[in-house]
Amino acid sequence: xxxxxxxxxxxxxxxxxxxxxxxxxxxxxxxxxxxxxxxxxxxxxxxxxxxxxxxxxxxxxxxxxxxxxxxxxxxxxxxxxxxxxxxxxxxxxxxxxxxxxxxxxxxxxxxxxxxxxxxxxxxxxxxxxxxxxxxxxxxxxxxxxxxxxxxxxxxxxxxxxxxxxxxxxxxxxxxxxxxxxxxxxxxxxxxxxxxxxxxxxxxxxxxxxxxxxxxxxxxxxxxxxxxxxxxxxxxxxxxxxxxxxxxxxxxxxxxxxxxxxxxxxxx
Numbered sequence: 001x002x003x004x005x006x007x008x009x010x011x012x013x014x015x016x017x018x019x020x021x022x023x024x025x026x027x028x029x030x031x032x033x034x035x036x037x038x039x040x041x042x043x044x045x046x047x048x049x050x051x052x053x054x055x056x057x058x059x060x061x062x063x064x065x066x067x068x069x070x071x072x073x074x075x076x077x078x079x080x081x082x083x084x085x086x087x088x089x090x091x092x093x094x095x096x097x098x099x100x101x102x103x104x105x106x107x108x109x110x111x112x113x114x115x116x117x118x119x120x121x122x123x124x125x126x127x128x129x130x131x132x133x134x135x136x137x138x139x140x141x142x143x144x145x146x147x148x149x150x151x152x153x154x155x156x157x158x159x160x161x162x163x164x165x166x167x168x169x170x171x172x173x174x175x176x177x178x179x180x181x182x183x184x185x186x187x188x189x190x191x192x193x194x195x196x197x198x199x200x201x202x203x204x205x206x207x208x209x210x211x212x213x214x215x216x217x218x219x220x221x222x223x224x225x226x227x228x229x230x231x232x233x234x235x236x237x238x239x240x241x242x243x244x245x246x247x248x249x250x251x252x253x254x255x256x257x258x259x260x261x262x263x264x265x266x267x
Contacts, residue, residue: 016060020174023167025160033061043154045131051200052159054132058098070095077101088114092121102133112144119150162197187229195233201240208236
């Protein structure tokens, strides 16, 4: 089983830092992360719409634990749901287990039960747990009621939507500083004011335009290149907005008209 786990992408992405979340909208969440660091709380539950920075924050928190010489692992259930459910076995040996995309377990009672047992084993071993989903624990349409009870016991925070300019600016400056990227101020201003508000979409646009400047020194950047970058930001922002509309429409269509039945699993 260890070899099977190693073949999966269970490692955290080492391109995230808690400094990315220095904006005012993230202060209460970062305070809770500090409590997680010192063991004042054992669990933390984050929720919010897609592309609002939840996965990036989970990676940053895991990275912060590793910097403290602790072990951490970040699981995307969206990536694991089609693999062997036994991949969740023995993960309770990590000091911190971060579990992303909880909502995808809606259709799988087998994965819900496996997660329930992982939470129990982790708590028995006094390990810490970090969860992220697109909605509060009480709103997850899981059949396993006892799993919902476990999830609801964690302090819960809704992540900022990204509409606060200060939050986007703090994250963008942190990422640029860490990656050593430099852009003309007109590009930065345009991305912040006219680009996507959601963090995930903003980062995608940033990654999209960066290759346009990778082989250019600051003195070699022409007005034409800057104009191309501004136009690209507008095009990618429109694409992100259309994708949001399509996703919201899909969610509305997939919402069941009647309540889901739940099944108990008492331990």
